[in-house]
Amino acid sequence: MDVSRGRRRGPVPLVMTGPLSPYESLLRAELASLGYAGSSVTDAVRMMRRLSTWMDRRELALDALEPSKVEEFLAFRRAVCESEPVARRSLGVVIKVLRNAGVVPAPVPTGGGAVEKLLADYGAYLRGERGLAAESVRCYCGQARKFLAALPTPLEASLTRLDAARVTAVIVRHATECDSVWSAKALVTAVRSLLRYLHVDGRIPAPLTGAVPAVAGWRLDSLPRGLTPQQVAALLSAPDLRTPAGQRDRAILVTLARLGLRGAEVAALQLSDIDWHAGEIAVRGKGSRIERLPLPTEVGETLAGYLTDSRPRCSATAVFVTARAPYQALTGTCIRAVMRRACDRAGLPRMGAHRLRHSLATTILRAGAPLPEVGQVLRHRSQLSTTIYAKVDHTALRTLAQPWPEGGAR
Template identity: 80%
Template sequence: MDVIGGRRRGPVPLVVTGPLSPYESLVRTELVSRGYAASSVRDAVRMMRRLSLWMDRRELVAAGLTPARVEEFLAFRRAVCSSEPVARRSLGAVVKVLRHAGAVPVPVEASGDAVQEVLADYGAYLRGERGLAAESVRCYCGQARKFLAALPDPLDDSLARLDAVQVTAFMVRHTADAGSVWSAKALVTAVRSLLRYLHVDGRIPAPLTGSVPAVAGWRLDSLPRGLEPQQVSALLSAPDPESPAGRRDRAVLTVLARLGLRGAEAAALQLSDIDWHAGEIAVRGKGSRVERLPLTAEVGEVLSEYLVEDRPRCSATAVFLTARAPYQALTGACIRAIMGRACERAGLPRLGAHRLRHTLATTILRAGAPLPEVGQVLRHRSQLSTAIYAKVDHEALRSLAQSWPEDGAR
């Protein structure tokens, strides 16, 4: 507070001077639109002002604010005050806005980052040419990184000399340590995809997908593992009902349990996907397909409560958002974390979100629905995907069982 003529007045508005002054209005507007509280915006602009003055003394222009200069400024702040963590957090928000606007340089990925460069190109190929969803791209790139990181430096020379013997040796070694058949199969699929891309891109001399051995495993060799009704109820009741984040988590779990959505599908839901008048919800599934499901009363109730009472007011269009600014759409990893926390609170072992999808399918079967109807609810493209649930359709299986011969024990 300042005192003028014996009267108090409010804080003097912060004004940014120096090389960053043209961007003050942009930073304020962007931070407000991303849901930052007024106090957080003030802290960020205050840090922007200090940074701009520091740059001015060193005769730096905005384009000279490289990542190294940012770290140099933070080191300066550490020397003059003890609030470096706060400074880093506030400054991080400012720098993100400036980089997004093209006002300051974007950091170039470093490391022995030939691997990172190949993965960036490969990810762009998966998104643009193959049309894979973001979560699928993440999984493929994660597996591909293991293969590329195993090659000796320099990477370009290793790829140019890559042969079938090296590929097969890597796969035999790593699939043995995968932990499960499905993990090994995921590695096989990703490496084959990577090798196809590397050949098309001219980085390897020959198509080597045939040198990736298959993993022994058979369709329908396991039982779908559903949960009991009381376990589902415990999961839905697990999130904290007194906090906005807890009520958001309950809405997420209800969507998974009652509509059978995959975790990535729940994360991808947009506000425009909910048709309240028609009582339908559009789901963006595998293969970029958009399908419509009925919006049940229970799901509609928890969604409307979350959207009206707890969802942050911001420009983001996703249904489910992070609980703290900057507000962003939840990711598949966030959905898995929500499920994990609910399992812990409900006293259950950590389960994947897909377990709720299995539970919905087995519940529908027990209610007397035929397998094709289960496939429609789960939005399977192939009947083979639904066929596994025949194993838990006990009523249908009972009609196929042959009676035990009376004298069979003799």
């Protein structure tokens, strides 16, 4: 008697057929090396099998799997499956592995290809010749992209005809769309840098930096916008500590709030920067400077908890990495996203990570520390950068206030 009769059999394991069948082991090995969970690897392999079967039925060769065909396959999956976001995510992983291995063609830039090529050259110049940090290069290239996108196509011909009038017109138009004076200042600074590079590289006929109008704004015309201790406490308690990502986010916020670091400096922290025995942490600041700071107990305990309990095991050397594979170092943009999420959960208006730096400075000053000590904590190279915090020292300012004239209007 066949005892197997009547039993419910599980699904028959799929065997990959079609043009992608030789690369299943490549996909598994690559995703495993990147730290993907077993279930994620299985999902990606299933997606590769479906893609390979679809290609086989349409008699598509590997070199025919261009972006248009990938979108066509996604449209097919939408027709037979409702979980398109999951399908797109798994398919994206498969395509990335295949493209990195040279199995299928990479997308050919269209339209903005000339702009992207110029920005790549400009970014290399900023890193190699100017020595800018990665976050600064990203910001400069982002602003430069706005300027270049406003020029007529083809780009090369437009650059040869570029004159002062067009430069001024583009800047004025984009500056009116900026949400703050500092955003407009960032735009004009980046465009001046771009124009210097274009002239040195021989892409524009004359130096046009003088055609970039200045933005009206004064260094000490506003107060530093710090937070109250209650608001800082609300931000620090906002992340969900039941999840690894929440524990990571809290460690980031505590580091920002207690050390007064910039967002890019937190993103750049490496595991080797923390000296647990000496109780110090090395910070890569502006101008590629590396400075050592004392590691407060609260920051050390929070970092140790994240590193031992929540940080994924991976080859990345950064302290803060993504919560899901492939595990990569967080960027300054990611740090800003962490701050935005905390603001939303704490019921506060969205603000940048720099607000916690201002909050630390104003708290120290109001506790009685002199301005030079505040500058040391914030690692200012110039005391002029610290003078703005004198405006929030109300106790010291009262000694400078003139008495109200007797009998004057009240």
